[in-house]
Each structure stands twice: as structure tokens, then as C-alpha cells.
Amino acid sequence: MKNDEILRALNYRYACKSFDSNKKINDEDLKLILESGRLSPSSIGIEPWEFLVISNDELKNELANFAPGGKKQIPTCSHLVILLNRNANDLKADSEYLNELFNEDKHLPKEVSELLLKMIKDVNDNRFKNDEKEINHYSREQTYIALGTMLTTSSLLKVDSCVIGGYNAEAVTKLLSDRNILDTNHFNISCMLALGYRNENPAPKTRRTFEEVVKFIK
Structure with missing residues (x-):
């Protein structure tokens, strides 16, 4: 892919406020978008995320009731992705999750796994003082990567998107946990991502200039 093709895709992306509800993302493109999230980097390789992919119209409409920032986008989008982040219990060095991740999923040598778990313990002890709120915040930060x-993957595929952060976290958590979709013993809701195809003509993208944003230190 050439440089100008990448720039065109990045300029194509905007926060879509109204989707064409009749146009759905095909399975191949949807999987590629989700795979790009799965393959993203994370601090110490902890991969503290899971993605709920919702296409059920009834559930989307219910969720929209608790999301003032997504009242138009959620009901009309093709798929709503809810990004979850693991809570502090799963990010302790002796947690079942981290030990399975390093030893069974990643198949790391024992000495490497032990080193990473020691690093995580040091971070929790010294940086976060084992404060669960701080650890949860650290986990949530990773999901934004x-x-x-x-x-970016969506824009390359010309799939439109809108990040939704304006929602009642307590109400959404209750709705999903009551339906046995969200396990609150292990996960918190980080943010939402509406995906689909635009049903509007957006204004041209505007940004600060390259020179204003980038400073080269030689």
C-alpha cells in the first residue's frame, strides 16, 4: 500500500453520527477489524481486553437508552463493539488469567514467564501501590491501543466508525450482566465503538497543521 493511499484512508475517517441501517459489514471485513484489535500491543503483553460484538437490534436499542452520546449511532450501526478491560483481580501476578496467558497461550519459557510476572508484581506494588482503581485505569488505558x-483498520476498509464514551456505565454494566453477557468478576466496560456505513455527508476533515503538532529534535 502506498503512502498516499494510507493518507486518503486516514482522511476518510470521521466520527460518523448517522449510519445506513440497511448496510451491513461483511464477515470478512468485520473479522479483520477485530483481528487488528486482538493483535494490538499491550503493556508487558498482558492483553487485558475482550470485545463484545453486538448486532442484535433489540439489544442495541436498549443500550442506546443508556448512552446519550450514542443515541443515533448505536441503533443504526451495523455492529456495536464494546471494549472490555480486565479488572485488578485478573492483573495480579498470581492470577489464574496471567499465568494461563503466559504459560499456555503464549507458551513462554518458564524463566521468561517468571520474569514478566515479577515485573507485573513490581508495577502493582511500587507504581500503583496495589490500588485497584489505579490498576483498573492502567488496564483500561491498554484498550485504547x-x-x-x-x-485505522476500519478506515482502510472504508468502514465508518464512531467511538462512544458518553454512556451510563453502571446501567450498561447491569444490562449486560443481567443477560449473562458481561462477567463483572473479571471485566469492566472501557468504551464502545459503532461500526457501519455513513448515511450523511461529513464536512472535510480539519486538523492542526503538521508543523504545529510535530517537533523534530536533532
């Missing part, structure tokens, strides 16, 4: 990757 995956979110950014999915946004």
Missing part, C-alpha cells in the same frame, strides 16, 4: 488500531 486496540481501539486506535481498529479505527
Whole structure:
């Protein structure tokens, strides 16, 4: 892919406020977007995310009731991705999740796994003082890396998107946990991503200039 093709795709992306509800993302493109999130980097390789992919119209409409920032986008989008981040219990060095991740999923040598778990313990003890709120915040930060990757992949595929952060977290959590979709023992809701195809003509993208944003230090 050439440089100008990438720039065109990045300029194509905008925060879509109205989707064509009759136009759905095909399975191949949807999987590629989600794979790009799955393959994203994370601090110490902890991969503290899962993605709920919702296409059920009834559930989308219910969720929209608790999301003032997504009242138009959620009901009309093709798919709503809810990014989850693992909570502090799963990010302790002795947690079942981290030990399975390093030893069974990643198949790391024992000495490497032990080193990474020691690093995580040091971070939790010294940086976060084992404060669960701080650890949860750290976990949530990682999901935004995956979110950014999915946004870029979507734009390359000419799939429109809108990040939704304006929602009642308590109400959405209750709705999803009551339906046995969200396990609150392990996950918190990080943010939402509406995906689909635009049903509007956006204004041209405007940004600060390259020179204003980028400073080269030689």
C-alpha cells in the first residue's frame, strides 16, 4: 500500500453520527477489524481486553437508552463493539488469567514467564501501590491501543466508525450482566465503538497543521 493511499484512508475517517441501517459489514471485513484489535500491543503483553460484538437490534436499542452520546449511532450501526478491560483481580501476578496467558497461550519459557510476572508484581506494588482503581485505569488505558488500531483498520476498509464514551456505565454494566453477557468478576466496560456505513455527508476533515503538532529534535 502506498503512502498516499494510507493518507486518503486516514482522511476518510470521521466520527460518523448517522449510519445506513440497511448496510451491513461483511464477515470478512468485520473479522479483520477485530483481528487488528486482538493483535494490538499491550503493556508487558498482558492483553487485558475482550470485545463484545453486538448486532442484535433489540439489544442495541436498549443500550442506546443508556448512552446519550450514542443515541443515533448505536441503533443504526451495523455492529456495536464494546471494549472490555480486565479488572485488578485478573492483573495480579498470581492470577489464574496471567499465568494461563503466559504459560499456555503464549507458551513462554518458564524463566521468561517468571520474569514478566515479577515485573507485573513490581508495577502493582511500587507504581500503583496495589490500588485497584489505579490498576483498573492502567488496564483500561491498554484498550485504547486496540481501539486506535481498529479505527485505522476500519478506515482502510472504508468502514465508518464512531467511538462512544458518553454512556451510563453502571446501567450498561447491569444490562449486560443481567443477560449473562458481561462477567463483572473479571471485566469492566472501557468504551464502545459503532461500526457501519455513513448515511450523511461529513464536512472535510480539519486538523492542526503538521508543523504545529510535530517537533523534530536533532
